[in-house]
Amino acid sequence: MIRDFGIVWSERSLLLSGLANTAILSTVSAVVALLLGFVVTPALMSKQPVVSGIARVFVDGMRCVPFLLFAYIIYYGLPSLGLRLDNWTSGLAALTIYNAAYMAEILRGAWVVQPREPIEAGVAFGFSGLRLFRSIILPPLLLSAGPVIGNQMIQIIKDSAFLTIIALPELTHAASSIQSRHYIPFAAFITAVFLYWGLCLVIEAGVSSIGRVADARR
Amino acid sequence: MNGSDIAAIFQGAIVTITLSFVGILIGLPIGLGLALIRWANVPVAAGIVTLYVSMLRATPLVTLLLLLFFALPNIGIPMNPISAAILGLVMSTSAFNCEVWRSALMNFPKDQYEAAQSVGMRAGQRFRRIVLPQIVRVSLPGLVNEMSLLIKVTPVLAVVGVVDITRAAVRIGAQTYEPLPPFLVAIALYVPIVFALVSLQRWIERRQAVAEALA
Numbered sequence: 001m002i003r004d005f006g007i008v009w010s011e012r013s014l015l016l017s018g019l020a021n022t023a024i025l026s027t028v029s030a031v032v033a034l035l036l037g038f039v040v041t042p043a044l045m046s047k048q049p050v051v052s053g054i055a056r057v058f059v060d061g062m063r064c065v066p067f068l069l070f071a072y073i074i075y076y077g078l079p080s081l082g083l084r085l086d087n088w089t090s091g092l093a094a095l096t097i098y099n100a101a102y103m104a105e106i107l108r109g110a111w112v113v114q115p116r117e118p119i120e121a122g123v124a125f126g127f128s129g130l131r132l133f134r135s136i137i138l139p140p141l142l143l144s145a146g147p148v149i150g151n152q153m154i155q156i157i158k159d160s161a162f163l164t165i166i167a168l169p170e171l172t173h174a175a176s177s178i179q180s181r182h183y184i185p186f187a188a189f190i191t192a193v194f195l196y197w198g199l200c201l202v203i204e205a206g207v208s209s210i211g212r213v214a215d216a217r218r
Numbered sequence: 219m220n221g222s223d224i225a226a227i228f229q230g231a232i233v234t235i236t237l238s239f240v241g242i243l244i245g246l247p248i249g250l251g252l253a254l255i256r257w258a259n260v261p262v263a264a265g266i267v268t269l270y271v272s273m274l275r276a277t278p279l280v281t282l283l284l285l286l287f288f289a290l291p292n293i294g295i296p297m298n299p300i301s302a303a304i305l306g307l308v309m310s311t312s313a314f315n316c317e318v319w320r321s322a323l324m325n326f327p328k329d330q331y332e333a334a335q336s337v338g339m340r341a342g343q344r345f346r347r348i349v350l351p352q353i354v355r356v357s358l359p360g361l362v363n364e365m366s367l368l369i370k371v372t373p374v375l376a377v378v379g380v381v382d383i384t385r386a387a388v389r390i391g392a393q394t395y396e397p398l399p400p401f402l403v404a405i406a407l408y409v410p411i412v413f414a415l416v417s418l419q420r421w422i423e424r425r426q427a428v429a430e431a432l433a
Contacts, residue, residue: 060413060416061409063412063416064408064409064412064413064416065370065405065408065409065412066369066370066371066372066373066384066408066412067370067371068371068373068374068384069373069384069387069401069404069405069408072384072387072388072397072401073398073401073402073405076391076397076398076401077397077398077401077402080396080397080398081398154275154276157276157278158276158277158278158279159278160278161278161279161280161281162278162280162374164280165280165377171281172278172280172281172284175281175284176284179284179288185284185285185288185289185292186285186288186289186292186293189281189284189285189288189289190285190289192281193273193276193277193281193282193285196276196277196278196281197272197273197276197277199276200275200276201272201276
């Protein structure tokens with residue numbers, strides 16, 4: 001058993017590059033999904049029934065489709081429609097589009113419970129447009145949605161493991177190739193599990209420090 | 219894609235639904251047991267459960283399945299795809315259920331518990347008659363949400379060789395060189411199941427909100 005972990009240690013560069021890829025994939029898609037969420041959320045709450053209807057179908061659709069099937073469709077299905085993407089592009093696109101729907105729903109939930117007074121006060125003080133959004137609306141919105149966005153980031157990290165099936169060299173893929181090269185399944189996969197756990201603990205620590213900031217502002 | 223291909227995907231659907239059902243059925247009481255261990259602060263065990271839940275919640279199901287499927291036979295526990303699938307689903311869903319149950323237990327009013335104690339109910343009776351009926355109600359939306367999440371990760375079971383909806387669809391796609399139609403059939407099977415659970419959760423939440431407003 002100790003010997004097995006020694007082999008994993010000798011393959012650490014492969015495992016660490018997998019970890020780095022998982023972190024890059026999750027971070028990039030979380031950030032882009034959050035930005036897309038800011039576009040979809042106003043559409044969800046639009047007074048135009050067509051706009052809000054389309055946004056609703058997108059958000060509810062994504063919430064009902066399993067992520068793995070969505071990734072399969074983008075990677076294997078789209079080429080039959082003439083759109084061929086490599087595994088990195090498909091993986092990133094799948095993670096981002098899928099989670100944009102979740103982010104939009106999270107932001108909507110946080111927006112609905114925001115008090116209206118500070119915004120009205122901001123308007124009264126002459127804030128408008130982008131400046132109103134950036135300095136009055138956004139900070140409390142992000143602080144109150146912080147914990148849920150953190151949970152979603154953990155979900156994104158876990159979803160990114162599914163991309164091993166389209167041969168994207170992330171953490172689970174790295175563990176799989178170490179296991180198949182040396183036949184040390186326990187050591188290889190338990191190391192991956194601990195690395196995922198570490199990633200999630202980092203996010204949880206980040207969320208609780210955001211929570212402290214939010215409490216201090218209150 | 220012809221009729222027999224569609225029948226194959228439906229056969230996969232039966233496997234998917236059965237495995238999800240078994241996973242939910244075993245995972246629910248185990249989650250409650252784990253939550254009770256933490257709630258009662260059982261020495262040592264509570265710490266182990268905390269660690270287990272924190273770790274399992276952070277572990278992707280693919281990684282867990284690969285670990286179970288390849289590593290358990292090494293230490294003499296025989297594994298086939300189905301048993302690895304059930305074990306993986308139960309392990310991961312019980313960790314999430316534990317958190318739902320635990321938050322209901324944490325919010326349980328202490329005075330009711332003490333009132334039951336003062337009328338002489340034993341621990342088992344207190345739990346069965348006073349605590350359980352109420353925490354089931356509170357936990358229900360969270361548990362249904364967890365069920366829909368569980369069904370959404372089941373396509374991963376195909377990775378260890380379970381012939382579920384996804385594996386049937388992949389196989390047909392590979393045979394016909396037309397991967398899009400079988401995947402669309404697979405999605406058409408998944409969406410109504412997950413949507414039904416999501417709607418059920420919203421309905422329970424609405425009903426409870428109405429009941430609370432009346433009370």
